[in-house]
Amino acid sequence: MATIEALSERLKNYLDDNRVNQVRRAFFYAEQAHEGQMRRSGERYITHPLAVAHILADLNLDHQSLMAALLHDVIEDTGIPKDALSAQFGESVADLVDGVSKLTQIEFRSRAEAQAENFQKMTLAMAKDIRVILVKLADRLHNMRTLGPLAHEKRRRIATETLDIYAPIAHRLGMHSLCVELEDLGFAALYPMRSRYIGKAVEKLRGDHLEIIEEIRQRLEQRLGERGLPGKILGREKHLNSIYHKMRNRQKSFHEIMDVYAFRIITDSVDDCYRILGAVHSLYKPLPGRFKDYIAMPKANGYQSLHTTLFGMHVNIEIQIRTAEMERIANDGIAAHWFYKTGDSAVGDLNQKRVNRWVQGLMEMRERTDDSLEFIEHVKVDLFPDEVYVFTPKGKILELPAGATAVDFAYAIHTDIGNACVACRVNKQLSSLSMPLQSGQTVEIITAPGARPNPAWLNFVVTGKARSSVRHVLTSQRRNESVALGKDLLTKSLNSFGWKLGDIPKEQVERVAAHNQASSLDDLLAEIGLGNRMAFIVARQLLPAGSSRADVPNDQEEPTRVTIHGTEGLLVRFAPCCKPIPGDPIVGRMDSGRGMVIHSEHCERVRKGKEGDQDLVHLDWAKDITDEFSVELRVELERQRGVIAELANAVTHGDANIERINVEEQNAGHSRINLVLHVKGRRHLARVMRRIRRIRAVTSITRIRS
Incomplete structure (x- = not known):
């Protein structure tokens, strides 16, 4: 004790x-x-x-x-x-x-x-x-x-938390010895039988292979002696948790995983590391693609070493070569910094800077997340075991987790660069933003003023900083859009009563907001914009008691309409059932918590809900819309060679794009084709349909509205 x-x-x-x-x-x-x-x-x-x-x-x-x-x-x-x-x-x-x-x-x-x-x-x-x-x-x-005396469930909970959070943090801080022990203890607590089985198998294998291990060690010592190179050769044990995960993830047997002999060589200087590398490569043949230089490009946690895998004596031999200072940094990580405080160590200071950068990143993530549960999920993602090393156009190296994309790279440079990112070049070639990056690539981010993160980025970004930044911007955008939409809807409802929002006394606005459990007018407008509150009812509540103006809407007057520009963002969606386009008469239906869905006035779903049409909003299209909208057509035609190409050509000459094409064969002589096109409005659609009708094989063309 x-x-x-x-x-x-x-x-x-x-x-x-x-x-x-x-x-x-x-x-x-x-x-x-x-x-x-x-x-x-x-x-x-x-x-x-x-x-x-x-x-x-x-x-x-x-x-x-x-x-x-x-x-x-x-x-x-x-x-x-x-x-x-x-x-x-x-x-x-x-x-x-x-x-x-x-x-x-x-x-x-x-x-x-x-x-x-x-x-x-x-x-x-x-x-x-x-x-x-x-x-x-x-x-x-x-x-x-x-852990022994604790109840089974509590042991499992503590072990899971250790493996999910604390062992990865120890790894991220470069504290290898502590990380390995936490992982093995967590593994033994979660899977006691598997841990015992693998432990016994390792002991047995070590005894069986003692002679070959000793022979490899002697040959390495002899070769270093011949070259006059200082080096202490240590055997390197694989820990149980690592063996288990390699067996499970790589679908390999215990003996396949353990058919590798691992050694660590500790020497005096960086020059000696590279000289020893040459010596061991002259003794056994190196395996292609298995050499890694973490001295020139340290890992994100400060780890430095040369890694190489050799083939000799019919087995694979893994060798790590590092200095004594690198060995201490590898085992103790950030803790080594306090040891170095008494002296002057560039390695210790560099490691401290890396940790400071990581902690600063955690703080930025914390500021952008809505709650602690979301924050801890981002942190778990960010505690990565593997890195890729990519370059900026100016030659600066950035460490990113394996699987990181150009969007992760953009946010790693600066949050503003990530938010304004629209495209990227990888090794000077235009590339997809979602493509995982590889070590050694040079990445250039192309930005545009006014650009905003795409919600689809959340499907492929891997770093916590990128994920939390995208969510933060989308949440802010959603809030602003919900307030703006809510204001438009409330203004329209008040106008139908002959009132304006600015005419309502401030005390009355505050009372109505409190009644609807909103802390401010903006919160109330956001609730209306999200569809959680009906603008018509809130407008009735806002009217002062005993108002001399009309208590009911004036049905004789044309109802005030909300104008749709087509670029409203996250809270205005176009219904996939009727696919409305500019020129179609449209109405909006509020969808609780999600904003407004725009339908054609003739849509079956709208007609079915006509009885309670207070949740319907009368809409008008703006006159200057330049966006494209999806529309679906059904084309029936005679089967002829090359008719599909002719159809696509007609669409192209009509300045439209084909989003999707689906061919349904009717019989031996006729085909039915469903086309989803991008058009700018009804006039544009009419031009495209006229061009399609001119094709001799076409027998009919109709627009699908539901």
Whole structure:
């Protein structure tokens, strides 16, 4: 069992006596605060924070982090306020403890919401001090090591949360050793039988292959000795969670996954890394496409190493080559930064900048998301294990998750670039925005003023920043459009009573808004625009009591109509049943929560609902519409060679585009063809239909309206 004396001795290796004594004082304070509290295992509660402090001490973390580790449950579990900790141990330590503490005083609707809110709180604390997450990861690691006494369901829940969030965060921060242990403990908790089976199989295989492993090691040492290259050769174990996922994802057997012998070579300098690479390539043949240079292009979490796979002695040999400093960064990641604070290390500072960039990205995502559950989903997406490296036109390297597209790239450069993106060039060739990028490509984003994100982007973007930015813009756009549409509809309804919105007293507007559970007039207008409130009823409510003007609409007067421009955006949709186009008489029907659907006046769906037509809005087309609209035609014709090409040619000469064509054979001599065209209005459609009628084989042409 860990003791404060053992911790003190460990800390004397890198901390002065004054700081060690501050850590001891934090321990005695925590011990007194947790007096009488026990863990499920029956141990005194103080053993947990002490074990967390030991984990951080193994990472050589500073004294404030260690004090926060010892005190991390004091606010949450003992009722001692943050102010008391601040007075005793300083503001920094109190902030760290508060950042790790859960939000226990708030009632949440579900466990998922509580998890999401607590993670969001911790993210805010991380933005101020990244050490918050280091304390939290050490806390989670010790909890995972001592899961045994907990109930089965709680073990599974904690293990799932660890694998979904905390292990990926450890990976993202470059803390490989901690990440591997969290993954293996989580795997063992979720799949105990599979974990035991794979563990035993690994031990047996290691014993069977001991001779060949030793022979490869000796040959590598001999070759390095011949070249006079310094290098310490270590065996590299595959951890159980990694083996299991490779078996499952690649559909391979255990022996296929384990038919690889892995070694790590630690050397003195970057030059030695490349020289050793040449030496091992001269000993065994490298496999094509399996060499990766993470020294020249480090991973997003700061990891640096040379990776190569060789074929020798009838087996594959994986080798990683790195310096001692890179090895420390690879194992301890961001935690290594505090070790380097006493000296001058470019690697440590670079790693810190990468982490700061990641945390800043989290903060931007948090600002753009509507709730904590959406935020945590974006974060899960962003905690990616694999990266692609692409270049800007000026040669700057950007790291993106595997599967990232040009839209993800645009948002990675700047949110404004992503919002204005309309096209892209990949290696100087125009390319699809949805095409996944490959490492080494040069990507140029083409923007246009006034451009807006396309809702379809949400189907293919992979980074949390891109997804949250697109959703944020679409939500703002939807809000603005719903307010504008609601204002048009309410104005129209008030006009039918002989009133204008500006004439309604402010107090009356506020009363009606409150009655409809809206906090402001804009909120009420948005509800009308979304179809959640009827403009006619709200207009009746707004009329002052005892109004001298008409209480009922004036049926003799032409009803005020709302003008449709065809570019209304997210809240005005054209019905797919009747496909109205400019020139058709149209009405709008409100669809609760989704805005307005525009139908032709003669549409069967509109006629069926005529009795309650208060939800119908009389509409007019604007005169300057330039957009194209879908319309469906049915063409019956005699079967002749080349008639489809002739039909397409007629549509092209009519300045229309074919969106879809469907041929239904009627009999041996006749065919029926359904065409979906893009036209600008009824006049344009009439021109196209005249051209189609001129085709000799055409016997009839009709527009399909339902």
